[in-house]
Every structure is written in structure tokens, then in C-alpha cells.
Amino acid sequence: MGFWRALFRGPSQEVEKRAQWDPATDLFPLPGVVSASGQKVDANSALTVSAVFACVRLLSETICTLPVATYSRRGGVRKEIKSPTWLDYPNAEPGGLGRIDLLSQVVLSLLLDGNAYLAVLWDGPNIVGLEVLDPNRIDTHTVVVDGKRRKVFYVADYDDDGNEVALGWYTTREILHIPGMMLPGEFTGVSPIAFARESIGLAMAAQTYGAKFFANGAMPGALIEVPGAMSEEGLARAREAWRLANSGAENAHRVALLTEGAKFSKVALSPDEAQFLQTRQFQVPEISRIFGVPPHLIADATNSTSWGSGLAEQNQAFAMFSLRPWLERIEAGFTRLLFAETANRQLFVKFSLDGIQRGAPAERMNMYSIGLQQGIYSIDEVRGWEDLEPLPDGAGEGHRVPLNLSDVTADEEPAKPAAIEPPPADEPPAQDGDDEEGEPSDEDGAEEPSPTG
Template sequence: MSLFGLFEQRASVENPDTDLTAAELMTLFGGSATDSGVPVSERSALAMAAVWRSVALISGVSAALPLVPYLRGTKQPASAPILAGPHPDMTPYELWRLTYAHRLLWGNAFVQKLRNGAGQIKELWPITPDKVRVYAYRPTEANPSGKVFWVETGTRDEPGPVIPLTSRDILHLPGLGYDGVVGLSVVQMARQTIGLGLAAERYGARFFGSGNLMGGILQTDARLEPGQADALKERWKAKMSGIDRSHEIAVLDSGAKFQTLTMPHDDAQFLESRNFEVEEVARWFGVPPFLLMLTERSTSWGTGLEQQALGWVMFDLHPQWLAPTEQRITKEVLLNPKVEARYRVNELLRGDSTARSSFYRTMRELGAFNADEIRDAEDLPPLPDGQGQTYWQPTTMTPIGEQPPPAAEPQGA
């Protein structure tokens, strides 16, 4: 069977062989079933504030870092025009932020590489991941990676053909996975957590929207016809529901009683459960809770927050997101064995400028660092003609190996 056949026979509403269970329908329309009853998709998950903030934070910080081409293994900048202007309309920040957001939500980012007549990559165009299916075959000389990307063209209203492309045409940035072919969607792996968070938000909105009116039973000694019972229920709801009618006092006569059937609402427990969901989302995305504005269990001391932020950059942002992007761009976009792409992460790791300058001054005066080593730590090239390679002796600030000048004779001696 051809790969086109696989796409043509996928489950769909029009296909009579499709078992239209609730879970299948939610999958077809962009969501996955959860135990909370709220379907979760890559798009609907962004309605949860913690998910939005996590995606915006990681994608925004990553895209804002300078992505610089260097001569391999050096601090010497190189030329790579594609990194300066990868798209005719989008800025580099907008393009890379979108690819990071795709990878965070779908587990994969796909960028089409457009070439000129000489085969050089001149433009990069992002593709929404839900329009791409990836299959791996035995590598060949024409397709060394073995991957074939089947890209759906057109729109939902006007579908187009499915086009096969290879790694020559597609830059694939996969997230964490288990088969080496595609990455796993964090949203789908965390759908129970996200679904519970969305359900709690809906519950709170409906609870306060009903004016704290909980479900229950209206009882009366009189026998009511079905129409009368419905009318009594609607009058009760009209009188007691709605945020403007919170804490209204009701008067019941004729032996009428109202008995609640739901658990009384506890503000503290409700807020605690919502905070727990934020912490769970933070774990899934690897973001410190204080960066999601959850500071109850985090230190408010500046140094403590700085260390947490540095730990996030060192143990999550760089190894999980930045390093894989650097290597993929170097391998598949720059196409020059002498040039590599690197993020200037030191801007995030170096701490405040006052502490940094004090450290450099101390190390320079001790003779531990020379000027070029300090400049290297700041992502700056060395001084010309070897001027920055000299070490200085402590106290006298003269070159190491030279005798300090003799002390001046005291006057009148």
C-alpha cells in the first residue's frame, strides 16, 4: 500500500468504516479525551494560563538569544546570511519563536528550506506540525536520513494534495521521543494534568457564574404536575443564580425545602488544587514555578531567585531546547563544515554586571586571567596582535616574569 493510501484511509467523519466513539470524534476534531471530561488539544491547552506562560517563556527566551555563526571551535564570527534574514516577512525572532512553540506543543517543528538555483538555502518557512506525517525508511544516497515528510497542503475547507519531501527540503526539530524519528507532544503526555486544570477553571467560572448556587433538590409537600415542577425550578434558578445574586436570601413557603447534593465549596481547597495544577504543568515543561508567577513556596530573596533561574538555564533550557537547535541548524542549514551556529547563552548565565566585573577584576589582579580570557567569557574576540595574552603580577601589576621596578629612594636619605 502506498503512503498516499494510508492517508486516504485514515479515520474520518465521511468514512463509514470509522467507529465514531466519543474519543475518536474528539481526536478527529483536534482533542484527546481526558478523565476530567475536558478534551485537550495542542491549541486548547493554551487556554490554561500555566501552559501559555510556559510556552511563551521558553519560546520567547530561546528566540531572543543571539544565534551567531562562528568558525568551528573558535569565538571568531563567521558569515551566514540565512540566520540574519531567514524569511521574507518574519523576523528571525518571530520565526524561531514559532518553531519553539511548535516543538513545545506538538513535540516537533518543521521548517521548509527553499533553495536558489545553485542549491543554497535562501529562505525558511515554518509548517504547522499537524499538517506533517513522518515516516522512516532505509537510508539511501539520495535520502541519507531515510525520513520522508508527507505534508498536507491546502486548508480544511479546500484540501490539497499530500506532498512527499525529504530532509533536503525540511528542517525537522524533534523534541524528546523514544524512536529517534519524531518527538512526543508534551501536551498529549500531560493531557490529564492540563484537562484537570481546564476543568477546575470551568468549574470555578460556572460556580461563581451561578452565584454559588449548588445543585440540589427542591422539595414541597404539594403534588406538582411536570409543568409546575419545571416552572418552580426555573423560578428558583432565576431568583438565586448569577453572580449578582450571590448570597441572596430565599423565602420558601408551603413546606418547600432545598437540599444540596454537591460538596460545599471551600475557597482554600479550590485555590490549592489550582496551584497544584500549575506546579504539575511547571514540571512537565521544566519551568521553575516562580517563572509561572507561583511564588508561595519559592524564596523571594534576589540571590535565591537568581540561582533558580541559572539552574533552569543550565539544566533545562540549554540541554533540552537550545543545544538540539544549534546542532540541527549547523548540520542542515549552514552546510559548511567550518561554521557552526551557537547561542550566546552567557548572557543568561553570567549574573549581574556588578558581581561579574568584581570577579574579573579579582582574577585579573591575581594573575589568573588575562584580558583575552575575560573577553572570551563575555563572547568577545581576542585583542589584536596578542595584546590581551599578558598576565599581570599581583600588587605591582607588571608582566609575570619581570622584576618589579626598585622602590624610589626616600628624599633626604
């Protein structure tokens, strides 16, 4: 398939490296992955924070399990067509990754590094597979060819001794690059972990502090001070005597007596020590904001949510503000692959959010009813959305509209309204012997004609 093949063998090409800006390396003299809290923050260590792991898991598992299909658009009409094999089965080899696993890795790369890179495996003119690459092994560059700037990729790996092993240069035909949010003038995405290193580092520091606090035995609930020195045996007897006299439900709330100058003092957390609990609690919505995830979806119910009053509204907001930006980036990348393989700009890939955006049963039925009455949906379309079979003999394929809303050109031309006759012209005044209506009077002396006449 020729994927691992160097494309540029000489220095004839002008290469410019455009790595993404890292706030840590530009602002701190320490190594770029160390935060001000002293924590080493990278993609792997960030996942040890439960809020980061929950956000990444929610987004990746939701996106990778969404239905995805290929469509053709002609004349403004979208029609679903058969998807290419590489979209449904990215790796046809036994034990290879399926679509869900591949999409999960793509989303993790975007969320942790800001970029996703996929090796495109070709067999002649056809794409036969996709493989997600480690973003840390790829450097993105631009190369000037015939006066035009193009994006190329330098791929490297490391051997068992930690030495870098160059694998070669590759073009956009052999590596699909899906960037996340980009700074102006850049063509690689920014890493959420790098830009939020201090917030994540603070959460890691609070987590480490709490773990060490309890690992060191935390602190006793109280102290008994005894003047003078006591042997180990004496300390053990005193401790056991105190336990027997004051532990257990039967000894609850009894008065304790101290003799020989012993003093009792209760040990409490200092304000600084108690503050780390609030710090840990605050970092959950802080990290949720980084990934655009509603806090209540990662089990943080400390505050009321402003993402909607009902489950349907919250799902709608999650789909619109959290999922849609990532989905459209992935759709754009796969659509570029379709064009590279077919040279047909009418084809595109699209995820379906219908399952997430579906409301409650009563809301769906009301929407279906309006759509059916207005002729927007057919019965079979509605039944398909509810995972029901079409009606037999094509009975549900037609669209229906109320009679009072039917097209006037459907059957026959409507009757034209009757023309309004103009009023009669003014008549001369009535003669003597005429009545008011101008009709001859029976009293004008004229002889009526004989009926037989």
C-alpha cells in the same frame, strides 16, 4: 526554488510510517484529544490554561531573544565568523518573519507538539530562507534507499471544504526536522501536551467549573424561608424591605427581626465545591513540572523555591535545566543546515546565555578581577561584556599576570644554584708545635723571615 516539488513519483520506494506514540489514543477509546475529565486537550486548547500559556511564553520569548552567532572551530580554538543571511534574516521578503519571530514559532512547535519542522528554501547551492511549518500537516516516514533507512516527510494541507490536499514528499534537504525528547527507537519527539493530557485536562476542567459557577450567579450568601406562598409583588417588597433594613455601613451589625414564621439560613460552599480552588492551585506547579519551569517564574509564590537562594543562582538553574536542552537541539538543527550549505564541519551555531547567567554587579566584578589577575581575560574582553568600548590604541588587548606568576622562560634563563662542595678529606693528626687548626705556631722556635728579606 522548487520547494513544493514531489520527490517520489512511483511506488518503487519502500515507505514506513513511524508516527509518535500517543498515550491518549492508545489508552482511551474516546478520541485521542479528549481527556478523562471530558476536556478536549490539544495545542490550542491547552494554551487557554494560564499556567500552560505562562510556561510556553516564558520559554519561547526567552529563547527567541537570546543572541545567536556562528563560529568556526580550528585546532580547538573557537572564532566567531559572519552568520549566514538565513540565520539573521530567515525571510527577506517584505513583511516576512525575522529571526525572533521564527525562533518563537520553533520553540512553540517543540513545546506543544514535540517537533519543529522548517521549510528550507534553496536558490542553487545557497539557502535563501526558512519557514516554520505546522507540525499537524506533516507525517514523518522512513524510506529504504540502497539498503539504508532515511527520513522523509509527507506534507498535506486542507482545502476550504476540509478535504486533505497532498503537497508531496520531501527529504531532509528541503525540510529541517528538530525533534524534542524521543522514545527509544523513535525519530520523532513526544508531545508534552499529549503525554500530560490528563494533568492539563484537569486544570481545564477546574477552570471551566469555576467559570460556570460564577456564570450561573454563583450562590446567594443567605436564604430567608417564608411559610406559604407569596406573590411576585410580595417577594419584591420583602426583598426590598430586607435590603433597606440591613444593607449599608450604617446598618452593619444591627439585629435583624424575622416575623410570620420566616427562617434565615446562611449558604456556604460545600467541601466538594471548595475543593476546586485547591485543585486549581495545585495544577500550577504540576504544569510547571511538565515544562521544566520554576513555579516562581510564572508568578506562583505559594511555596518556597528550591532553585537557588538568590536571583543569580535562580537564573543559573533556569538557564541550565530549562533553557539549555532546547537550545542545544535548535543549535544542532541549524548546524546541520550550515553543513548542508557549506560542507564545512568546522562551522556551528551557538546561542549565548551570558546575559542570563550574569550575576550581581559585585559578583561580576569579583570574577573579572580574578580573571584579569590570572591572565585569563583581557581588559577589552571584560569591557565588551559590560557593553563598553575597547581602550584606545589597543591598550586593553594584552593579558597580564602577577610578577611572581610570570613564565620563567619569558625573559631569560634563571641562574643555576651554586654547587655544594663536598666536605674536606680527613687530615693527618696535628704535629707537636701545631695548633688545633694545623697552622704553624709562633712558638715553634722558627725564625720569621725578614720583611725585607
